[in-house]
Amino acid sequence: MTTTDTTMRALVLEDFGDLVLVERPRPAPGPGEALVRVLATGICGSDLHGYTGENGRRVPGQVMGHETVGTVVTLGDAGRPGAGIEQSPVPLAEGDVVVLNPTLSCGGCERCARGMSYICADRRVVGVDPAISAAFADYFVVSVANLVPFGGETLHGALVEPLAVGYHAAVRGGVGAGDDVLVLGGGPIGQAAALACARLRAASVTVSEPAPERRELLGRLGVDVLDPGAVDVAVEVIERTGGLGASVVIDAVGSSATLGTALAATTAGGVCVLVGMAAPRVELDAFAVSTFERTIVGTFCYSAAEFAETARWAQDHPELLRALVSRTVRAEDGPAAFAAMAAGDNPAGKVLVTFA
Ligand SMILES: [Zn+2]
Ligand SMILES: [Zn+2]
Structure with a gap:
């Protein structure tokens, strides 16, 4: 598929059990947001059960994908260092490799005030919420506050999200x-x-x-x-x-x-x-x-601090993380990978879909 400067390839859940790679408009970042070029996105069990329709947590028409690593292409105006209020804890620059914390919170409810933004009353998750075009695509847009710089082996960035889920579970225990x-x-x-x-x-x-x-x-x-x-x-x-x-x-x-x-x-x-x-x-x-x-x-998600800590830990342990990746497939082969996994061909570790 050839795309233009204003389009991108995206894996769309056309219907349950039917994922297709199609051309879609490329999103543009608003104030405080960044446009991210996706390098790789992991297939989560929840994506798979959403794909089959089993868990009711995905709907036809949406672009899924929440375990991802990419590079910052452009920053919306307020996303530039010093220009806005919604800053990432670490200032970002165009070209930075980043991992996505997919949990969006309101920042104003009682749970957010108690530091538990991950169970915000108005929580939305990139890759789960059908209104947000997520990371099984060449590009996505998100608030810079949800991006964490990543200096490890690039593909390992896609493992940070599930690693953070495991870390929060252990901390909760x-x-x-x-x-x-x-x-x-x-x-x-x-x-x-x-x-x-x-x-x-x-x-x-x-x-x-x-x-x-x-x-x-x-x-x-x-x-x-x-x-x-x-x-x-x-x-x-x-x-x-x-x-x-x-x-x-x-x-x-x-x-x-x-x-x-x-x-x-x-x-x-x-x-x-x-x-x-x-x-x-x-x-x-x-x-x-x-x-x-x-x-x-x-336990379900993780705090922003746990996510950032996990990203730091992940970049320092490439030898362990190498063992966690079973397979990488190109975006074109994403539909076949989903179909095979839904049919029971589940490898021991993660399957990553690459978009670069
Ligand atoms: Zn997941
Ligand atoms: Zn909230």
């Missing part, structure tokens, strides 16, 4: 030095959570994952792995922790079965973190929560 952590599910969010626990100096990190290729990837990250098809995960973890159980369990699957395992594997008084979204409703053993005083914590 209170993971710190001395903790024995169990992560259930070794997909990209489980991988991110496991890395975050190691980054927070947990004493041990064990990940339960049924797929052998994912266990192999996790082994390369330096964490312990368990095959839930071969062992009783809760029994095994209790044994490995001297009869106590894990002090924090992060459920990166989010089904009744995994939450049951999570509660069984958590020490009395410990914390279960629910970050996986496999099912909108789960059944749980209420007495396993009440009589052992376990805490269940919900």
